[in-house]
Amino acid sequence: MVPPAAVLTDIEGTTTPIAFVHRVLFPYARARLAAFCAAHAEVGGVPVPPLETLYAQMDRDEKDPVLKTIQGMIWEEGYAAGELKAEIYADVAPALRRWARGGVRLYVYSSGSVPAQKLLFGHSAEGDLTPLFQAYFDTKAGPKREAASYGAITRGIGIPAGEVLFLSDVEAELDAARAAGLRTCQLVRPQDGTLASARHPTAVDFAGVAQQFGLPHV
Known part of the structure; x- marks a missing residue:
């Protein structure tokens, strides 16, 4: 071959492991989502959706690009602070x-x-x-x-x-x-x-x- x-x-x-994503990363972002939305009107030039919309997208595990960008930004802060380790x-x-x-x-x-x-x-x-x-x-x-x-x-x-x-x-x-x-x-x-x-x-x-x-x- x-x-x-x-x-x-x-x-x-x-x-x-799937557990790391669903039991660590997703909950970490969800717990900080409200504070993020309060501090950011837009990401990458795109308006941040209402908090309820983002929660619903997370519940459905949607692959929405804006949601994924927001999660990534929250995780970046967590990694930088030493609160997250992949x-x-x-x-x-x-x-x-x-x-x-x-x-x-x-x-x-x-x-x-x-x-x-x-x-x-x-x-x-x-x-x-x-x-x-x-x-x-x-x-x-x-x-x-x-x-x-x-x-x-x-x-x-x-x-x-x-x-x-x-x-x-x-x-x-x-x-x-x-x-x-x-x-x-x-x-x-x-x-x-x-x-x-x-x-x-x-x-x-x-x-x-x-x-x-x-x-x-x-």
Whole structure:
């Protein structure tokens, strides 16, 4: 098997426990949302929605760009104050470092905003992992369950889709990536209770990904 030239990875349920996002990050932002809205009339030139609207969007786990920007700004303050420390699965950082040293190009694609992605990987217990990645993508590239989004990303990074391996825990995202021509692997983390797909290769950790796809590993 020819190893992939690049790895495009999801975050929640793939590099980071779902519990960290839902039990730490989301509650942290929610508790500070009212104060944020009182202090900011707009973000990025866009008016801040009413507080009730933002709460409702959070309850529905909507991927609204303004909400994601606000959450990212709140998290940035938390990381800077030392109140937040990103949780990364223990197998992720060593694998990413080996892959990068081996010449594999690394990218992130998550529904969280690009600034929030950089904050998470920049403030992990394993140190600053941001230098390992070539670029970051959020829903500005398109919805994660639509094939066109993955096509836009592969064209943007200049690597043929068939040479890019997409990692995610969500079957619908993997389906979209495969439809765009990418190689796929589902992370089935026992801690997250992910149900294994019958349509995609699966692995319980990044070491398993490396072994299946010929990526550098110990």
